[in-house]
Amino acid sequence: MPRNREEVRKRLQWAALELFRERGYEETTAAEIAAKAGVTERTFFRHFPDKREVLFDGGAAFIEAVTEAVRDAPKTLGPWDALFFAFDSVKQMFIENRPFTEPRQRVIASSQALQERATDKTRALTAALASALCERGLTVPQANLASQMGMATLSHGVSAWFNDGSIDLGEHIVRAFQEARDLSSSNLAIAKGTRRTQRIQEKAKLT
Template sequence: MPRSGAEARRRLQQAALELYRERGYDRTTAAEIAARAGVNERTFFRHFPDKREVLFDGEADLRDALVRAVEEAPGDLAPLDMLLRAFRTAGRILEENRPFTEPRLAIIAVTPALRERDMAKAASLVDALTEALRRRGVPGRLAGLAAQTGWGTFHHAAQAWIDDPSQDLETHLQRAFTDLRALSGAAPSAQDRARTQP
């Protein structure tokens, strides 16, 4: 039996991940997840409101970290550079949790109910980033466009990292933002130029 709330939560997440991979999300119940984790069903619902939310734990912490990184970014950075700085923070969180992140993304990709929840969570993160950029003085319309574009670019980089783990997420993230600037015809930032120097 897990001795702490944090340990129970971790075991519930791991059990859910295993069962979703073995049986599929739709054929797995909260009671089965609890049993696999060695706790009762009431404990499951003390930690998670439903069986979808098991795979989205930490979303509030991630949002807070992203917003804080934008708020603390140097004042002379362009909006996309503020976001790149924020996504580097998120990237470190994903890299530390790769054994959970990789199968989690695979399960979400093939499960409509989880894709729907993932899109709702992404919309919430984009809204939070938009507001953080507005507070930094980026006009509303541009803040929204930057946040949506930045999130899409981050998601692209994360998928590239899953597909090609031979390079770290930081490398994939830097490449994705460099490609974004190339697509828009924007000149590389000073940071990009410094990174490409021999």
């Protein structure tokens, strides 16, 4: 039998992940998760408000760690460097959680309801990052742009790491930041001005 609160939470999470993978998210009930973890359904609901939330434990701790890292980043760093610094600082959390988060990713992809919850979690983290960047002197729109781009880049790096764990997560994050830079530096609007864009659009209409 589970001995303490933390252990019960962990057992519930792993039981949920296994059942969702075997039978599908929709087909699994909270009661079944509880039974597999060796506790009552009531205990399940003492730990988690609903069946979805059981997959997202630890989100608050991650938000706290990464926003604190943004605040702790050297004052001389610009917003993008501060985000890189912060993501690099918390990479150990990703490494420790990988046995759970990697299979979880596929379960989330299989369910609309779970995707919505994951999107909410990402939104909360993005808003927290933006708020931390504002404390570094950015305007709200600048902070929103930086945090959204940063989150997309982090997520790209983590996915690449899930696909290829033979390379360090830190190196995957560096590569993701390089890809983001390379992607956005190729840009009609900037390289040639809008007149070229207009010409291309006119040409596209003709063909």
